Amino acid sequence: MKSAQIPSTSLPRIVVVGGGFAGLQLVKSLAKHPCQVVLLDKHNYHTFQPLLYQVATSGLETASIIYPFRKALGKQKNFIFRFTEVKNIVPERNIIETSVGEISYDYLVMATGAVTNYYGMKEIEKNSFALKTIEDAISLRNHILKNFEEALLTSDTELRNSLMDYVIVGGGPTGVEVAGALAELEKHVFPIDYKELNLVEMDIHLIEASPKLLGGMSEIASKKALEYLEKMGVKVHLGVSVKSYDGYTVTLSNGETLISKTLLWAAGVAGNPIKGLKEDVILPNGRVKVDVFNRVEGYENIFAIGDLACMITEETPKGHPMVAQPAIQQASNLAKNFKKILKKEGNLTPFKYKDLGSMATIGRNKAVVDLSFVKFQGFFAWVAWVFVHLMALVGYRNRIFVFLSWVSSYFSYDKSNRFIIEPKKE
Amino acid sequence: MKSAQIPSTSLPRIVVVGGGFAGLQLVKSLAKHPCQVVLLDKHNYHTFQPLLYQVATSGLETASIIYPFRKALGKQKNFIFRFTEVKNIVPERNIIETSVGEISYDYLVMATGAVTNYYGMKEIEKNSFALKTIEDAISLRNHILKNFEEALLTSDTELRNSLMDYVIVGGGPTGVEVAGALAELEKHVFPIDYKELNLVEMDIHLIEASPKLLGGMSEIASKKALEYLEKMGVKVHLGVSVKSYDGYTVTLSNGETLISKTLLWAAGVAGNPIKGLKEDVILPNGRVKVDVFNRVEGYENIFAIGDLACMITEETPKGHPMVAQPAIQQASNLAKNFKKILKKEGNLTPFKYKDLGSMATIGRNKAVVDLSFVKFQGFFAWVAWVFVHLMALVGYRNRIFVFLSWVSSYFSYDKSNRFIIEPKKE
Numbered sequence: 001m002k003s004a005q006i007p008s009t010s011l012p013r014i015v016v017v018g019g020g021f022a023g024l025q026l027v028k029s030l031a032k033h034p035c036q037v038v039l040l041d042k043h044n045y046h047t048f049q050p051l052l053y054q055v056a057t058s059g060l061e062t063a064s065i066i067y068p069f070r071k072a073l074g075k076q077k078n079f080i081f082r083f084t085e086v087k088n089i090v091p092e093r094n095i096i097e098t099s100v101g102e103i104s105y106d107y108l109v110m111a112t113g114a115v116t117n118y119y120g121m122k123e124i125e126k127n128s129f130a131l132k133t134i135e136d137a138i139s140l141r142n143h144i145l146k147n148f149e150e151a152l153l154t155s156d157t158e159l160r161n162s163l164m165d166y167v168i169v170g171g172g173p174t175g176v177e178v179a180g181a182l183a184e185l186e187k188h189v190f191p192i193d194y195k196e197l198n199l200v201e202m203d204i205h206l207i208e209a210s211p212k213l214l215g216g217m218s219e220i221a222s223k224k225a226l227e228y229l230e231k232m233g234v235k236v237h238l239g240v241s242v243k244s245y246d247g248y249t250v251t252l253s254n255g256e257t258l259i260s261k262t263l264l265w266a267a268g269v270a271g272n273p274i275k276g277l278k279e280d281v282i283l284p285n286g287r288v289k290v291d292v293f294n295r296v297e298g299y300e301n302i303f304a305i306g307d308l309a310c311m312i313t314e315e316t317p318k319g320h321p322m323v324a325q326p327a328i329q330q331a332s333n334l335a336k337n338f339k340k341i342l343k344k345e346g347n348l349t350p351f352k353y354k355d356l357g358s359m360a361t362i363g364r365n366k367a368v369v370d371l372s373f374v375k376f377q378g379f380f381a382w383v384a385w386v387f388v389h390l391m392a393l394v395g396y397r398n399r400i401f402v403f404l405s406w407v408s409s410y411f412s413y414d415k416s417n418r419f420i421i422e423p424k425k426e
Numbered sequence: 427m428k429s430a431q432i433p434s435t436s437l438p439r440i441v442v443v444g445g446g447f448a449g450l451q452l453v454k455s456l457a458k459h460p461c462q463v464v465l466l467d468k469h470n471y472h473t474f475q476p477l478l479y480q481v482a483t484s485g486l487e488t489a490s491i492i493y494p495f496r497k498a499l500g501k502q503k504n505f506i507f508r509f510t511e512v513k514n515i516v517p518e519r520n521i522i523e524t525s526v527g528e529i530s531y532d533y534l535v536m537a538t539g540a541v542t543n544y545y546g547m548k549e550i551e552k553n554s555f556a557l558k559t560i561e562d563a564i565s566l567r568n569h570i571l572k573n574f575e576e577a578l579l580t581s582d583t584e585l586r587n588s589l590m591d592y593v594i595v596g597g598g599p600t601g602v603e604v605a606g607a608l609a610e611l612e613k614h615v616f617p618i619d620y621k622e623l624n625l626v627e628m629d630i631h632l633i634e635a636s637p638k639l640l641g642g643m644s645e646i647a648s649k650k651a652l653e654y655l656e657k658m659g660v661k662v663h664l665g666v667s668v669k670s671y672d673g674y675t676v677t678l679s680n681g682e683t684l685i686s687k688t689l690l691w692a693a694g695v696a697g698n699p700i701k702g703l704k705e706d707v708i709l710p711n712g713r714v715k716v717d718v719f720n721r722v723e724g725y726e727n728i729f730a731i732g733d734l735a736c737m738i739t740e741e742t743p744k745g746h747p748m749v750a751q752p753a754i755q756q757a758s759n760l761a762k763n764f765k766k767i768l769k770k771e772g773n774l775t776p777f778k779y780k781d782l783g784s785m786a787t788i789g790r791n792k793a794v795v796d797l798s799f800v801k802f803q804g805f806f807a808w809v810a811w812v813f814v815h816l817m818a819l820v821g822y823r824n825r826i827f828v829f830l831s832w833v834s835s836y837f838s839y840d841k842s843n844r845f846i847i848e849p850k851k852e
Binding site: 003004005007043044045061062063064066068070071074075080082083100101134135138145146149152153154155192193194195196397400401404408414416417418419420421422423 | 429580581840844
């Protein structure tokens, strides 16, 4: 059997599972701590999830929103990486079982994030697209472009419409952003690429079960997002949910049906726990109950941070929102606490979330921003969105490449990465 | 059955199969001709093959060396594209059979390029890597990086060496460039990424059956390339060929064996003809015999250009070299001749090849350039190589992105695109 071959040292070992916003921030912040830091991830790169939708809609190339862990952290002396899938924790033995063998830990930090939540609807899970990984984004991009290539080949109106119409379920940031980006493709790119098609036939449906878009944001943000999308031609269905989808016919809760070969499911996420923990620490939505120090309930040396962690307090009865900011802040706080934990000192600092606000973009010059002291929309909101996302990317290289892509798209109205790249058949 | 649904016009239709250097140039040059131009390709993008080796060795991202046909040509009024695989020509009916249905033509131009030539060695074909498409390059990049991740997991020296050692067969530009790029990864990148490994264990073997590298170039270029590679630690085996490879053991013609899980076969190319032509126009190496107007022998309205075309004349008894320059020049000449052909005029211009010279790069500051009037090597050759390749890329966007990647790599000694991106399992 393989062995993970982690070099032994005299220092305590912190194993971090998952290199998303939380995991990456934690590993970086542990650089000077007297410990060995082992990061495990099933990808060899960090993914900047907020921009996956731009890869899926041909706006950005893959490489500019991902960053190799070994490039980001290779020079950090206490850093060890293993490219592996984690299978199981054995808390009583302080080991974690992975596809590359057992790894022992002194402290374990789970930062495995979230997965798409289908609420048990297997048919939708099987037939729909999701947008959580680079592979998801590439797969959706290939699919959209192949649909249009295929739409050229048929004189059957219904079949053609099923290829040209898109159904997006979930009116959160992902749903809103994908709908907006598709509307831009419809207006500026596809009329040149597919001049043989009548783009009036293309419909983009956005389905949201609640009565408003961007549920986590202010009324004005929701209203403006709706207004922008409708102006861009997106058909927004509020207060409606999806009952079934067989890969062709979408049945809605109001009895209506839509025909489409593409349904993007962005209607929910669930925590992605690792097997082996006591069952009562895992909530029905898959998140793991943690105390104010991000320690998993009932364990001394196991922590959870980011989307996975559900810290139930008076202010946060359902835990923190499953977005980047709490993940990064929890990682920083935990890294500070590790200074004391490694010295076996008590008096840890409880996590305190500083809400920096939220934002979503709908398209060119159109975004909505909610800050605690001001809410604004339109051009300046869009500039703020661009600035914040550029700064949040990992590495100067990716910032420059994304910036140049955006500048070029801004002036050309184009989205350049219209590639169908299929896996090589082995 | 599907139909290709090509719009009918009153103009004659030229069908071009393959959008490589030859096909793309031809389609562009036909923009103002009174004809409909139908381009068929199994990718929806043009691939800049000379830089595939940099994608395979993590130096460049995929998107910067490929360019969507619809972006390049979408505004050209007489241009139609179909994303399809071509199966068969039926010359007597003037139609071509494709995976999207039959397409009739008035004139057919085959620009299907070349495929890897294994000279009938099935075992090598099965177990080796090639470098002709983006999928090949991604597959090789994934493989190299996974090898190193796996090398960390074993204490078995032979197994580890099989993962860290690379065998490249063929001392032409591709072989030389891959060997040089791997040597740079070994020296500058892998010691940081894989600090747990001893990089002295990594061996790069370059096998060339003839007594010199870069067979098509001058003596001084060959000698310098050998000198550069050996200085970089590459083990060059001249006058030696590969007898067999089972995925692990490479047996050489001199009886020696090498152990490696990676063999890159860059030892030969063959023409990639379309089925349905008379057998006697296809040479044993797969190339198609054409006259001085690139017309296929024995056909009035079927042409071949680029790597596929073999124009046997007194100066070129084996046809032109299978590289970009003859392909582009043949396409331009044929486009000019099409002005007359479409008017049913005779007096066509025979093709005349203008040899602009050849070049290959071995690494940072190291390249060899042969021009008719001067041959030079080293830093200035490398600058010339960089300049020529930047200018030859399609589109300003790709030029800028490749330029910035190279500038950044030049100063950092880094190769940033170390991504393992596996196909999504459906």
